Amino acid sequence: MRIMVTGRNGQVGWELRRALAPLGEVVAFDRHEADLSKPETLASVIASVQPQVIVNAAAYTAVDKAEEEEGLAHRINADAVGVIAEAARKQHALLVHYSTDYVFDGASKNPYREDDPIAPLNAYGRTKLAGERAIEATGGDWLTLRTTWVFGLRGRNFLRTIMRIARERDTLRVVADQIGAPTSARMISDLTAHVVAHAQRERREGKFEPGVFNMTAAGETSWHGFADAIVATARELQGDVIKAAVVEPITSDAYPTPARRPQYSILDNEKFDRRFGLARMDWRQGLALTIDDLAAQ
Template sequence: MRILLTGKEGQVGFELRRALALLGEVHAIDVADCDLGNEAAIRRMVQGLRPDVIVNPAAYTAVDKAESEPALAANINAHAPGILALEAERLGAMLVHFSTDYVFDGKKNGAYNETDTPNPKSVYGVTKLAGEHAVQRLCTRHVILRTSWVVGAHGNNFAKTMLRLAAERDELNVVSDQCGTPTSAALLADLTAHLVRQASQPTRMETGRFPYGLYHATASGSTNWHAYASYVIERARAAGQPVRVAPDAIKPIATEAYPTPARRPANSQLDTTKLRETFGLHLPSWQAGVDHILDQLF
């Protein structure tokens, strides 16, 4: 099996290199290998490799910067997935594409499921939703995995930022009115490998024998940014890591007190029932994933 993996240096892409290596020959690329803003370059790459599976975690993820660079965000998040989908369809290949909780406005009470109507409120969310639509329209054998609050031992993320600030400051202010599920990049990589393995079984190779489509994929449970930060910092304190901020000096604040160029969904909870029931999966708690990452960092 030949697998094309984009975004190899990202949090999820880094873990996917490990998880997919057991399934076949992985051709992992990043921007230095192929500019996903260049349609001709994408086509040349796919047509030259002729992969059986394309896995696309690559994205323009600078959420606030996207507000001032909408064309660039659209090229990478919307147009590039469409080109990958077209080329996958021509080859009869499977395409696994990653999306985000930002396609929702965050106003729902309770977790979002796959049938809820998206209503993105940021350029990032709008472009990621456009990428979803392109993949659905242009590639028959697609799996779209919407996820949220990705965290990994490799790359930059909220947990690492909190650890750094906790070692530098006596007090932290952290938003407490946005909820979601921290999701390990390793979990997403292992889940992707499982789905690719299932789809490649001879009895399921035909389109009608594998449940392609859109799925929500996160760890189980939910929290808010303030509680998440407190959990990470206390784990660091217990492990003897340098922590200056006291537990009662991690202050909860409202979103309005921390304005950003892009609007964040207040509710990022994603219902994973469809994924779990379709594939018979158990998804571990977000704490288990974060603990595994922190054990690697400490």
């Protein structure tokens, strides 16, 4: 089985190369080789690979910058995704795509189910929703996996930022009124590998159905709780390197950003668990494993 992966140098793309390798030949492309900002170039790239599976881990993810660059974000997160979906359909390939909790407005007090009303608060959320709809409109065999608060060993993410400033400052001030499930890129990639294997069996047996699935770590916390756990875990491993002694909780109003964020980003994973029969680790386990990996590096 030949599996094409986009965004190979990103948080999830980097991990996917390892996780998918046991399933077959992984052909991974970086942003220069498969440039989603140039959707018109993608069909020929996919045709040259002739994959049985495409995992699209490339995206425009700069949430605040998207407020100024919504056109570019839409081209990458929606227009290009539609092209990939059409190419996958023509290739009779399974498409696995990632989306986000940001398609919801965060006003709920209960975990969001896949079919709950969608109402993005920001440009990033709007463009990711447009990508979901482009896939659905194209048809074929596809799975869209919505996840939240992704962190990992590479790229710009909350874990790496907190690790850096915890070495520089005595006190950190972190938003405590936004709730979510920090989900490691390592876990996302491992679950994706199982999903691909399961979906390919379903396809061979004529039982496959496309759909959107929530796929996040178990448990929940705030950004403040996440930061506090990062600092505590890092201190256990790195001791005197960590300067921060206090992680102070603040409100969202005290830390204004160009893009509005949902205050509640917990997703209900029951549909995913039932379809794929997988256990999702708690976010604390994902954090511990990722910091162990960082320490090993």
